[in-house]
Amino acid sequence: MSQLLYEGKAKKMFTTDDPNVLRVEYKNDATAFNGQKKASFEGKGRLNNAICTKIFKMLQQKNVPTHYIETISETEQLVKAVSIVPIEVVVRNVVAGSLSKRLGVDEGVTLARTIVEFYYKSDELGDPMINTDHALAMEIATKDELAEIRRLALDVNDALQAFFSEAGILLVDFKLEFGKLKATGEIVLADEISPDSCRLWDKETHEKLDKDVFRRNIADLPETYEKLLKRLEDVK
Amino acid sequence: MSQLLYEGKAKKMFTTDDPNVLRVEYKNDATAFNGQKKASFEGKGRLNNAICTKIFKMLQQKNVPTHYIETISETEQLVKAVSIVPIEVVVRNVVAGSLSKRLGVDEGVTLARTIVEFYYKSDELGDPMINTDHALAMEIATKDELAEIRRLALDVNDALQAFFSEAGILLVDFKLEFGKLKATGEIVLADEISPDSCRLWDKETHEKLDKDVFRRNIADLPETYEKLLKRLEDVK
Ligand SMILES: Nc1ncnc2c1ncn2[C@@H]1O[C@H](COP(=O)(O)OP(=O)(O)O)[C@@H](O)[C@H]1O
Numbered sequence: 296m297s298q299l300l301y302e303g304k305a306k307k308m309f310t311t312d313d314p315n316v317l318r319v320e321y322k323n324d325a326t327a328f329n330g331q332k333k334a335s336f337e338g339k340g341r342l343n344n345a346i347c348t349k350i351f352k353m354l355q356q357k358n359v360p361t362h363y364i365e366t367i368s369e370t371e372q373l374v375k376a377v378s379i380v381p382i383e384v385v386v387r388n389v390v391a392g393s394l395s396k397r398l399g400v401d402e403g404v405t406l407a408r409t410i411v412e413f414y415y416k417s418d419e420l421g422d423p424m425i426n427t428d429h430a431l432a433m434e435i436a437t438k439d440e441l442a443e444i445r446r447l448a449l450d451v452n453d454a455l456q457a458f459f460s461e462a463g464i465l466l467v468d469f470k471l472e473f474g475k476l477k478a479t480g481e482i483v484l485a486d487e488i489s490p491d492s493c494r495l496w497d498k499e500t501h502e503k504l505d506k507d508v509f510r511r512n513i514a515d516l517p518e519t520y521e522k523l524l525k526r527l528e529d530v531k
Numbered sequence: 532m533s534q535l536l537y538e539g540k541a542k543k544m545f546t547t548d549d550p551n552v553l554r555v556e557y558k559n560d561a562t563a564f565n566g567q568k569k570a571s572f573e574g575k576g577r578l579n580n581a582i583c584t585k586i587f588k589m590l591q592q593k594n595v596p597t598h599y600i601e602t603i604s605e606t607e608q609l610v611k612a613v614s615i616v617p618i619e620v621v622v623r624n625v626v627a628g629s630l631s632k633r634l635g636v637d638e639g640v641t642l643a644r645t646i647v648e649f650y651y652k653s654d655e656l657g658d659p660m661i662n663t664d665h666a667l668a669m670e671i672a673t674k675d676e677l678a679e680i681r682r683l684a685l686d687v688n689d690a691l692q693a694f695f696s697e698a699g700i701l702l703v704d705f706k707l708e709f710g711k712l713k714a715t716g717e718i719v720l721a722d723e724i725s726p727d728s729c730r731l732w733d734k735e736t737h738e739k740l741d742k743d744v745f746r747r748n749i750a751d752l753p754e755t756y757e758k759l760l761k762r763l764e765d766v767k
């Protein structure tokens with residue numbers, strides 16, 4: 296018996312016969328600006344599932360703990376059920392998007408040091424930026440959990456930078472979510488890593504290979520994601 | 532020879548014959564919402580100077596390093612010249628103002644843990660909230676300086692809470708600025724601590740004794756500040 300547990304903006308989460316396992320279905324929907332801009336693109340679910348699968352497999356090989364179990368169809372994965380820590384963790388290597396506005400620094404400037412940001416995952420509040428003290432005072436996570444999340448986020452950054460670099464791609468920034476395994480409380484990487492949640496630029500031309508093509512009406516989304524997948528597949 | 536070095540929203544800073552010493556003049560101007568709301572109040576400069584003097588003397592007695600030297604007139608202090616770290620440090624014990632909006636928590640809720648926030652001091656950018664990584668990547672301060680600033684901010688909080696408590700006043704939140712002494716680079720508390728930069732509520736009635744009476748048109752500003760000064764003077 297499989298029940299729809301949650302339908303989000305980009306994915307559906309279903310129960311499976313195993314209470315510790317969920318089925319994720321990647322939808323064709325794209326949203327931006329906290330859901331204000333919406334569209335649907337034939338092939339998006341398939342492309343994100345394929346790209347995310349490649350990335351989760353790569354991370355597993357590098358011993359990063361993730362919720363990923365296996366990919367069971369063109370648009371579906373099985374993942375470990377977790378209780379999501381309601382923090383969107385953003386890792387930034389190059390200035391873009393909201394950071395450019397916040398600090399008054401031009402997009403494209405390489406940061407002297409990687410920046411990790413926490414956003415409180417709350418659609419009603421518009422995902423406000425928070426710091427460690429806010430997370431602790433609100434009891435969103437413990438001090439140890441926050442330290443582990445930061446450590447894992449930086450490990451993921453190292454792994455992703457190397458991975459994309461081989462495909463000639465610059466990892467500008469990305470968003471992660473972490474969860475706690477129901478059984479042990481262990482923190483693992485959850486949700487997705489895809490062009491929906493990363494900024495990826497061609498190293499030479501700075502051509503965008505991510506959801507900014509949709510946010511900013513720059514190019515066709517499925518064509519862009521297809522191009523990205525092709526480049527990742529071409530890496531030996 | 533004394534020259535106007537800088538005229539800010541609430542104070543003027545003058546040079547003195549000693550390059551390591553500045554003269555601060557407290558103005559009668561009040562501003563709110565990043566300068567959008569403005570007014571001038573007879574007596575405000577005198578009241579803030581008197582209140583701030585009491586607080587800096589109290590902090591000195593508790594061995595908190597500050598820029599304060601002495602009060603030389605009703606509206607003037609001498610202070611050590613520092614190079615200001617461009618971070619507004621906000622310390623919060625009770626939810627109010629922007630934190631209430633950010634986290635969707637009612638004003639007046641006591642925090643489970645004190646929150647320290649950093650805002651990048653930049654009128655053009657609207658003083659955006661930043662975290663430690665932003666400060667380090669932007670080279671606004673070093674890691675050691677940020678740790679020292681946090682430690683001092685929490686020490687100031689302990690001292691201020693005890694001080695105001697004796698006057699029957701709840702210290703809701705406050706803003707600090709720190710600077711580096713020109714000679715040694717030592718971090719000291721600079722700028723001011725006054726009802727302009729604190730939220731202070733009567734413990735029993737929650738009557739506001741700070742600049743929120745001006746921001747929110749609740750009561751007369753000089754009358755409120757006079758009442759606060761009187762209560763601080765009445766403490767033995
Ligand atoms: N392993 C997991 N276990 C439980 N929930 C998960 C897991 N991985 C991701 N989630 C959650 O499932 C939802 C995925 O759907 P998505 O369309 O991304 O939602 P949203 O609109 O909230 O971003 C998210 O709320 C995410 O936090």
Ligand SMILES: Nc1ncnc2c1ncn2[C@@H]1O[C@H](COP(=O)(O)OP(=O)(O)O)[C@@H](O)[C@H]1O
Pocket residue numbers: 537538539540541542543544553598610611612613614615708710721722723
């Ligand atoms: N000891 C000091 N040495 C040098 N500058 C200082 C010192 N103390 C405070 N300042 C700076 O002087 C200015 C004080 O004036 P103020 O009216 O508060 O300015 P603002 O409008 O920037 O808040 C602030 O910019 C503050 O950072």
Ligand SMILES: [Mg+2]
Pocket residue numbers: 303304305486
């Ligand atoms: Mg999502």
Ligand SMILES: [Mg+2]
Pocket residue numbers: 539540541722
């Ligand atoms: Mg000021």
